[in-house]
Amino acid sequence: MSGDRDDRQRHLPAGRKAQLAAYVSDAGQVTVGELAERFGVSIDTVRRDLDQLSAEGILVRTYGGAVSLSTISRTDRAVDQRLNEQEKEKEKIAALAAALVQDGSTIMINGGTTTLAFARSLRQHRDLTVATNNLLVPGALPPTAIRDIYIFGGAVRSLTLATIGPVSFRANTGTELDVSCDLALIGVGAISADAGYTTSNLAEAAMMQEMLSRAARVAILADSSKFGRRLFAQVSELGAADYLITDTMPPPDLRDALAASEVELITPAAPPRPREARS
Structure with missing residues (x-):
C-alpha cells in the first residue's frame, strides 16, 4: 500500500x-x-x-x-578544511603524477589540495619551470627542483587560495606573451562518464580549460571520492586529458568511458607507461 x-x-x-x-x-x-x-x-x-x-x-x-x-x-569549502582529507590517497596520486614529469620541462599546476601534494612530491626533480594559479604551490615546491616559478595574475579566490584570471603574462611593452607547457596537472572536483571533468566555480573552470589548451599533455588528478559526480561547471570532456591519475580503479561505466576516450588510467596498481606528447 x-x-x-x-x-x-x-x-x-x-x-x-x-x-x-x-x-x-x-x-x-x-x-x-x-x-x-x-x-x-x-x-x-x-x-x-x-x-x-x-x-x-x-x-x-x-x-x-x-x-x-x-x-x-x-x-566549495576553504582549502584549510580540505588539506587533511584523503591525505593518503592524495600522496599516492602525487607520487604517480611526479613520475610523468621530466627534468627540464615546463609544467602548469592549478589550484587545489591534490595538486599541492603533487608539488611537494617533486624532490627528485631538477630544472623545472612551473606556472600556477595556486598560491600555496611556490612554498611547497622543493627549491632544488625549480628553475623558475610564475604565478598567473588576476583576482584571488580566498576560499581556494588560487587566482582567477587569464593564463597569460605581459611583456614590459604591454604585449601579451604566448605561453605553453609540456604537462598540465589539473585537479578537478568531480568526474563522470557523461559530464567529464567538472568543478564548482565557473571562473576556475574557465582557467582550467585554458591551461588544458596550452599543454602538450594533460594529467587530471582526482581521488576516488570524485567518481560518478557532476558539479556546476564543466572543465572538459574526458578525452581532453591524456591521463587520469587516481588512487583506485573507477567504476566500470567510467572506466569504459575513459578507455573509449583514449585516456590512460594511472593508479597504484597500474603505474604510468611511456607515452609520446600529443601532436
Whole structure:
C-alpha cells in the first residue's frame, strides 16, 4: 500500500516536490531531463518545481538542473578544511603524477589540495619551470627542483587560495606573451562518464580549460571520492586529458568511458607507461 501511495503522490505537486527535493539531496546533482524521466512529468514542470525549491532555499538551481545544498558545502569549502582529507590517497596520486614529469620541462599546476601534494612530491626533480594559479604551490615546491616559478595574475579566490584570471603574462611593452607547457596537472572536483571533468566555480573552470589548451599533455588528478559526480561547471570532456591519475580503479561505466576516450588510467596498481606528447 505504501508503494501505491508513493506512486500517486508523485503526481500531486506537493508530494512530487517533496520527493524531488529528497532525490536531489541524495543524488547531489541532477539534470532536468533525469528528473522528468524519473517522476514521469514534463521538463517544464520539473523546471517550475526546481525554481520554487530554489526560491525556498531547499536546493541550488543550475543551468540544466540542480545541486543539493550539501554538495555545495562539500565541494566549495576553504582549502584549510580540505588539506587533511584523503591525505593518503592524495600522496599516492602525487607520487604517480611526479613520475610523468621530466627534468627540464615546463609544467602548469592549478589550484587545489591534490595538486599541492603533487608539488611537494617533486624532490627528485631538477630544472623545472612551473606556472600556477595556486598560491600555496611556490612554498611547497622543493627549491632544488625549480628553475623558475610564475604565478598567473588576476583576482584571488580566498576560499581556494588560487587566482582567477587569464593564463597569460605581459611583456614590459604591454604585449601579451604566448605561453605553453609540456604537462598540465589539473585537479578537478568531480568526474563522470557523461559530464567529464567538472568543478564548482565557473571562473576556475574557465582557467582550467585554458591551461588544458596550452599543454602538450594533460594529467587530471582526482581521488576516488570524485567518481560518478557532476558539479556546476564543466572543465572538459574526458578525452581532453591524456591521463587520469587516481588512487583506485573507477567504476566500470567510467572506466569504459575513459578507455573509449583514449585516456590512460594511472593508479597504484597500474603505474604510468611511456607515452609520446600529443601532436
